Amino acid sequence: VLGVKDNGNHVKETVEASNEQTALLDSREEIQRVRECLPAFKVKSKLVQTIRENQVTIVIGETGSGKTTQLAQYLYEAGFCAGHKLIGCTQPRRVAAMSVAKRVALEMNVDLGKQVGYSIRFEDETSTETRIKFMTDGILLREALLDETLDRYGCIILDEAHERSLNTDVMLGLLKQLLSRRRDLKVIVTSATMNAAKFSTFFGSAPQFSIPGRTFPVQTIYSKFPVEDYVESSVMQAVRIHASTNFDSGDILIFMTGQEDVESTSEAIKERLTEIYSKSKGITNFDEIDDVEIFTVYSALPGDVQNRIFQRLENGKRKIVVATNIAETSLTIDGIRYVIDCGYSKLKVYNPKIGLDSLMITPISQANANQRSGRAGRTAPGTAYRLYTEDTLHEDMYIQTIPEIQRTNLSNTVLLLKSLGVEQIIQFPFVDPPPIQTLLVSLNELFSIGALDNMGNLTELGMMMSKFPLQPSLSKVLLISAKNGCSEEMVTIVSMLSVPQVFYRPKERQKESDTARSRFFVPESDHLTFCNVYSQWKCSRYSHRWCSKHFVHYKSLQRAKEIREQLIKIMKKNRIQVVSSGTDWDVLRKCICSGYAHQAAKTSGLGKYCHLKTGMDIQLHPTSALYGLGEMPPYVVYHELLMTTKEYICCVTAVNPFWLIEFGGLLYDVRKIGGTHTDHADVEAFDPEEDRELDIKLKEIKEARNRM
Ligand code: ADP
Ligand code: MG
Numbered sequence: 001v002l003g004v005k006d007n008g009n010h011v012k013e014t015v016e017a018s019n020e021q022t023a024l025l026d027s028r029e030e031i032q033r034v035r036e037c038l039p040a041f042k043v044k045s046k047l048v049q050t051i052r053e054n055q056v057t058i059v060i061g062e063t064g065s066g067k068t069t070q071l072a073q074y075l076y077e078a079g080f081c082a083g084h085k086l087i088g089c090t091q092p093r094r095v096a097a098m099s100v101a102k103r104v105a106l107e108m109n110v111d112l113g114k115q116v117g118y119s120i121r122f123e124d125e126t127s128t129e130t131r132i133k134f135m136t137d138g139i140l141l142r143e144a145l146l147d148e149t150l151d152r153y154g155c156i157i158l159d160e161a162h163e164r165s166l167n168t169d170v171m172l173g174l175l176k177q178l179l180s181r182r183r184d185l186k187v188i189v190t191s192a193t194m195n196a197a198k199f200s201t202f203f204g205s206a207p208q209f210s211i212p213g214r215t216f217p218v219q220t221i222y223s224k225f226p227v228e229d230y231v232e233s234s235v236m237q238a239v240r241i242h243a244s245t246n247f248d249s250g251d252i253l254i255f256m257t258g259q260e261d262v263e264s265t266s267e268a269i270k271e272r273l274t275e276i277y278s279k280s281k282g283i284t285n286f287d288e289i290d291d292v293e294i295f296t297v298y299s300a301l302p303g304d305v306q307n308r309i310f311q312r313l314e315n316g317k318r319k320i321v322v323a324t325n326i327a328e329t330s331l332t333i334d335g336i337r338y339v340i341d342c343g344y345s346k347l348k349v350y351n352p353k354i355g356l357d358s359l360m361i362t363p364i365s366q367a368n369a370n371q372r373s374g375r376a377g378r379t380a381p382g383t384a385y386r387l388y389t390e391d392t393l394h395e396d397m398y399i400q401t402i403p404e405i406q407r408t409n410l411s412n413t414v415l416l417l418k419s420l421g422v423e424q425i426i427q428f429p430f431v432d433p434p435p436i437q438t439l440l441v442s443l444n445e446l447f448s449i450g451a452l453d454n455m456g457n458l459t460e461l462g463m464m465m466s467k468f469p470l471q472p473s474l475s476k477v478l479l480i481s482a483k484n485g486c487s488e489e490m491v492t493i494v495s496m497l498s499v500p501q502v503f504y505r506p507k508e509r510q511k512e513s514d515t516a517r518s519r520f521f522v523p524e525s526d527h528l529t530f531c532n533v534y535s536q537w538k539c540s541r542y543s544h545r546w547c548s549k550h551f552v553h554y555k556s557l558q559r560a561k562e563i564r565e566q567l568i569k570i571m572k573k574n575r576i577q578v579v580s581s582g583t584d585w586d587v588l589r590k591c592i593c594s595g596y597a598h599q600a601a602k603t604s605g606l607g608k609y610c611h612l613k614t615g616m617d618i619q620l621h622p623t624s625a626l627y628g629l630g631e632m633p634p635y636v637v638y639h640e641l642l643m644t645t646k647e648y649i650c651c652v653t654a655v656n657p658f659w660l661i662e663f664g665g666l667l668y669d670v671r672k673i674g675g676t677h678t679d680h681a682d683v684e685a686f687d688p689e690e691d692r693e694l695d696i697k698l699k700e701i702k703e704a705r706n707r708m
Contacts, residue, residue: 031107039211040066040074047071047209048078051155051186055179056203059190061211063371064332064378067190068100068159072132073108075155080186081131085154090137092165094120095299096330101125101134102307121469122498122566137167142469144174145419155186160330161199162191164403164431170413173429174420176203192329194367194400202431218339218377222390230342231261233387235268237340238320243276247291248316250337250380255372257361258324258346259298259500266296266322267507290317297323297331309333325364328371332378339376341369343388347401348408349643350438357409358643365401366393405434410442411472415451418458419466445598448666449476467574468567470494477595478567479576486581486588489531491571493588495564496530497639497651499556503623513551520550521625524633525653527592528585529625534560593655596637597664601649602683603632609649612660613667613685621648635660635683657683 035041039061051057061067072087080087091097101118110116117126119135126133137158144150156175161168175187189199189206200206227233234254241252256262270286277283295309310333313319321333325345345368349360364372369386376382386393405413414425422428425439446452451462451472458466465475474494481490496502505513520536522528533550537557540546547554571578581587601609607620607627612635620626621642626633633654642648660668660683668683 028109035066035070035107038064038066038070039213040070043209043211044070044074047211048074050207050209051075051080051188052078054207055183055185056187056189056206058196058199058203058206058208059188059211060193060196060208061190062213062215063192063329063374064334065211065213067211068096068330069103069107071157071188071190072134072155073104075186076132080155083154086130086152087132087155087157088140088150088153089132089134089157089159090140090168090171091134091330092137092160092163092168093299093326093330094136095297095326096160097134097136099331103310104132104134122563137165137171138469141167141171141174141416145416145466148420149178149182150185151182153185155188157188157190159190161189162193162195163329164195164401164405166404166408166410166413169403169405169431170417172199172202172431176429179203192371198431202429215374216377216379216381218373218381219383220373220386221383222386222393223388226389226392227387230344230387231256231265231268234265234340234342235272237385237387238269239272239276241338242273242292242318242320247318250382251319251321251333251335252338252340253327253333253336253375254320254322254340254342255327255345256322256324256342257344258359261342262296262298262322262324264507266294266320269294269320269322290315292318292320295319295321297321297326299324299326325368325372327375328368332375334379336375336378337380337382339373339382339384341372341384341386341388343369343386343392343397348404350408358641358647360643363388363392363397365398367400369393369397403432405430406432406438408438409445410434410438411445414439414442415446415458415462415466415472418446418452419463423456446472448598448664449473449595451476464574464576468570470498470567473595473599474498475595477591478571480594481588481591482571482576482579484581484587484591485577485579486584486591487571487576487578488580489585489588490591491564491567491578492534492560493527493531493592495560495567496534497527498563499559501553502530502533502556502560504551504553509551516549516551517623518625518628521628522585523625523628525585525589525592526625526651527639527653528588530651531588533557589653589655590659592653593637593659594663596639596653597660598667599639599641600635600637600655600660600664600668600683603634603636606632608632609636612683615685616647618647618649620652621650624650624652626652626654629654 040047059067059071072089075087091100097118097120101116102112105112105116108116113125113127114129116132117130119126119133119139121136121138150156158168158171161172179185179187191199196208200208238252238254254265256265273289273292274283274286277289283289293313295306297309309321312335321327327333343364344361345364346359347362348357349362350357373384376384417425417428443452443456446462447454449472450459451465453459461479464479465472468475468478474497478487478490478494481487503513503517520529520533522532533552534557537546537552542561544554547557568578598613600612601618602612604610609618609620611618618641635655635657636652637655638649639651642650668685
């Protein structure tokens with residue numbers, strides 16, 4: 001069952017050669033044959049006809065039936081681009097938008113970016129020739145800001161609508177409003193079976209078109225006892241499957257929650273397999289093993305999904321794919337026969353009562369569990385190993401995942417809707433309305449950072465903020481920094497905050513990498529630390545070697561550089577100055593405070609903080625530069641709250657309490673000021689009983705209150 005490669009360079013060459021062969025197999029005829037085998041192909045003409053006859057069509061089909069890759073092509077072939085209109089297809093995930101565009105370009109035998117292109121935040125791979133455009137749902141929303149009737153589009157496919165991502169949900173509402181003004185526009189909503197009826201009702205009984213699927217039975221095996229460590233258990237399960245079945249009998253897909261556990265699972269499997277093979281075959285290195293290859297998929301850097309993951313490997317070599325819930329419905333990898341499901345996913349969770357947004361590892365829903373298992377039965381009967389008990393499934397898991405709109409901070413969305421001219425958010429046609437409490441908090445937050453006036457209308461600052469594809473706090477710091485002569489540095493910081501993981505911390509070299517990181521520390525601020533990393537990298541002339549030497553991810557910095565250029569373009573277009581503060585970094589901290597005043601905390605011991613608005617105990621993240629200060633700064637603002645075993649604040653900057661009053665005047669009260677020394681100011685949140693909000697004459701808030 002277990003095999004070993006020859007060794008050394010020779011092997012590499014063979015692998016490359018056989019890759020070329022696989023590429024040759026991807027000939028035109030083969031691609032055509034594969035397309036014609038997809039379930040969607042059999043119903044193509046009926047499907048196109050239904051779309052022709054209706055303004056809105058709901059298309060339902062199992063994952064892998066060809067909704068994403070085929071539908072747009074069918075419409076293109078059927079002439080839906082007449083009059084130089086575009087076919088737009090939205091995806092909730094960047095990774096999917098990119099990889100699907102690549103695939104469709106290949107199927108249509110055109111260069112990516114020509115007839116088929118994609119657009120994701122900060123990256124546009126389209127041209128005037130583009131007719132089929134894949135994009136994230138967020139991109140289409142932003143396009144609506146520039147052209148509210150979306151005139152460039154003849155058809156819009158809202159793909160993966162069942163995922164109920166926040167932006168898709170908002171897009172559904174916008175399109176519903178747009179339909180009467182754009183009689184010629186075709187809207188297609190695709191969905192797995194769940195939620196389909198709901199979408200149909202939402203669009204006044206739009207027809208539901210089902211693509212008949214074929215799937216194979218999947219045996220579900222539950223864990224008998226609750227699992228203590230799902231990474232460890234999934235590693236054991238994967239190794240067990242690999243060792244007890246023929247390596248060419250089917251691939252393994254493992255669902256994990258996020259980049260970190262995806263990586264550690266993949267590393268641990270490599271280690272374990274190397275150990276086993278070293279005993280049986282005397283190999284010393286995982287790369288020598290020739291009957292299995294491990295892939296990881298997560299959304300951090302979307303460019304990274306390798307084409308190879310979709311191909312049959314040479315000699316039937318087994319694939320083990322470790323993925324986040326991206327592989328649940330957005331990406332279909334053929335040939336999977338074993339699924340290992342850890343039972344969790346990382347979800348954005350928002351608690352409007354305390355106004356906190358966080359990423360939390362939460363149990364998946366039963367619908368997720370079924371989707372995950374289903375991945376094992378696409379090409380042949382399969383097995384799904386659930387690393388949780390059957391009782392857990394029934395008792396601890398919701399039947400369906402709660403739509404994002406009901407569990408996330410809506411400040412961004414509210415700002416966007418306001419910029420689109422939606423005056424009363426409460427009256428917007430939502431598929432499922434967000435909780436009123438959340439809307440109130442978002443309106444108030446936007447008001448407190450100056451994006452809305454006390455009538456609930458967009459201010460000039462708010463209008464400028466909406467020009468940036470950034471969360472409101474980041475747009476604000478950028479705009480304020482331009483006024484204070486430090487936008488050159490701030491745009492770097494904002495760009496660095498828009499990329500995943502800057503620092504690299506390999507397990508076996510943790511100490512070394514921690515030391516390397518600490519050399520960049522600007523003790524008062526993690527934000528400024530990022531700025532420092534970037535400027536040193538710039539001094540190295542953006543060198544790759546510099547990055548490896550300092551344990552910094554080159555790809556992340558490269559991405560930050562691209563984002564920075566994009567942001568500067570937007571700034572210039574809107575006549576916002578790009579100026580450097582030179583060596584004065586205090587002004588930067590003050591500007592940072594201007595966007596984060598609602599995310600402030602007061603120290604209560606070493607590494608310990610207390611959230612100013614809510615009183616919640618929070619912990620400074622162990623990687624923070626602020627530990628270098630020895631003594632904790634009395635007041636800080638933070639970029640992100642991370643909930644794991646404890647509540648951590650990540651990316652933190654020390655601030656002067658008077659700045660908090662200056663920028664968070666609606667939130668905070670100065671209790672007492674001891675002497676003239678600024679550090680003695682004592683800042684506290686206003687007593688909620690006092691109800692400062694009564695001062696705010698937000699029409700919407702009043703109306704919302706009345707409804708509660
Ligand atoms: P659906 O959207 O209905 O889930 P898709 O259109 O995504 O289905 O997938 C149809 C087929 O195309 C699947 O067999 C899938 O494996 C294949 N496919 C999708 N993307 C790629 C790719 N980048 N390379 C090769 N095959 C792909
Ligand atoms: Mg799809």
